[in-house]
Amino acid sequence: MSKLQHDVMLRIARVLDIVLVTLPFAACWAFYYEQEVQISLTWMGNAVILLLYAVLFVMFGKVYDAFQVSIQRISELCYSQVLAAMAADGLIYIVICLMSAKVCNLLPGIAAIAGQCLAAVIWSYGAHKWYYAVFPPQPTAVVYGRRKEIEQLIQEYDLELKYNVRMTLNIGECLKDLSVLDSMKTVFLSGVNSHDRNVILKYCILHDIDVFVIPRVGDIIMSGAHQMHMFHLPMLRVGRYMANPEYLFIKRMLDIVLSLLALVVTSPIFLVTSIAVKSDGGPAFYKQVRLTKDGKTFEILKFRSMRVDAEKDGVARLSTGDKDDRITPVGHIIRKLRIDELPQLINILKGDLSICGPRPERPEIAAQYCEEMPEFALRLQAKAGLTGYAQVYGKYNTTPYDKLQMDLMYIAHPSVIEDLKIMLATIKVLFLPESTEGIDEGQTTAMKGGTE
Structure with missing residues (x-):
């Protein structure tokens, strides 16, 4: 079978998926929400609403890799499909409330989500089985x-x-x-x-x-090269990271608005977590020196999840995950729920961090990496972030060299769209246990295999 036939058949399968997931919403819209809106819609208006939902589902589906039948497990397909459907439902619900000029009943929407979950499971299982039956290895x-x-x-x-x-x-x-x-x-x-x-x-x-x-590090740096013509020859200009001013301005505005909004929404969680963490007699918050753009240091703020004497010998150590005996009982819970990271919203508001960027490493750990892999310092071209390309697409125990490559991919192609995609993709990894796995003790030195 030709590649063209392969691609056409996959697209047909994806269109079927979009139809199956949109049908429960269409029923919910036709039998309930259409009567709630204050605008009388013709058949064309109803079609636009359904099309809007389908477009939102496709958009979120691409962010969450919900259509990757050929490389995703059935469980991963189902998870991604459900996330994409729920994200689309959430946005379309806001649109419906605005059109209705009131907060609408959520129960019909929840019923639609249940139908979409069923449709997602049926399609994921069926498409996966069909693909590997039709296309041999x-x-x-x-x-x-x-x-x-x-x-x-x-x-x-x-x-x-x-x-x-x-x-x-x-x-x-x-x-x-x-x-x-x-x-x-x-x-x-x-x-x-x-x-x-x-x-x-x-x-x-x-x-x-x-x-x-x-790719190698040099390949990724070259991928961000500016194409131009000089001396009547094709030319690639490569330089240090310098995003355009418009992008940096929008990025900073997003950081301020989203961190402020998140601080307001999560303020009750801040209060409850602070009390719970202090129950062992130690402080609620923990400050630690980290690196950001151009090697500048700042104090990152987190809820304390380890014992007060976790590094009493003064030696910096990476966490080994749930098996780390330095983590307190409350610490295990807040780490699993990612609550320990919430105070970093204050760092974002102050300008120490961005929402998206390379992970802020400790100076001591970064120095260890740079001894074996000098190009690790290239990550410091951009401001560090609460989440980022490496955090989303890698695991906690992905090798430092591979994390470096992921961070350089982000640095090579700065864009607001990419930042928004990373923010949305972060929601997906929040509930994946593999993203909080610890790092093996030997991994900090297992870096030379990929260096140039």
Whole structure:
């Protein structure tokens, strides 16, 4: 089956999904909310409302990867679908309330959500089974330089049904005879230097072979290059991070407005958590020196989740997650619910932090990373953030080198749209236990495998 047929069939499956999820809302609208609004709508007006819902669902679905049938587990598809539907429901409910000039009854909307959850489960299960029944696993090769773990990751993420790894070979073996790739449909390049990678890339494109490349730091920096012409030649201009003033202004305004709003909404949680944390006799808040743009230090504010003497020897240590015996009983709860991070809203309001940006590391930990990986300091080109690309798309125990690459991807392409996507995607990871896993003790030194 051709790639065009593959893509067309996937799009048909996604359209079916949009229809299935929109139907419960359509019923809810037709039988209840349409009578609540103060505007008399024609059939075209009703169609616009339904179209608006469908567009919102698609928008949130893309943010939450709700349509990635070929690479997501059924459980992940269901979770993403439900999140996208609920986010769309929330926004459309606000629109309905504005049109009705009152707060409308939520019960019909809750009934619609229940129907959408059922539709999401049916579609996710059916689409997943259909896809792998129709599209057999692709013959796949893994070509590695310094990183060899791709085959293991394919198994870990249950992607054997998508990629049938028939050979794993190092870059030297591959370059000796590129024809070994001729029977492949997909090639993964992992830890391969740019010269050798480009040789394989050109060969694969010539022979219609899909290529997935794990980038190096230099690749990511180049991805943010400004395209231009000079001397009648194509030119790429690369420089230190410097977002345009309009973006920085909008970003700061969003930080102020959203942090103020969040502080007001969460003020009861602040009060209850402060009392609970102080129950062991220690302070409610905890200050810690962190790094932000250009290496500037500031004191981050968090609810205390560890014992007061957690670092009595003065040595900075990363948390090992729930197994860390320094965490208090209350600390386990507020960490699991992410409540310990709420006081950072004050840091955002003050301007020490942004909502989106690279994770603010401790100077001692950053120094350890930089000893093994000097390019780790490149993260400090932008202001640190409460959430960010690495926090959303990585795990807590993702290697420092991979986190660096994710942060540099964010830095290379600054935009308000990307910030909004990260904010929305943060909601998804809040309830995933893997995002709060601890870091292995040996991981702080396991950084050199990906460096250049």
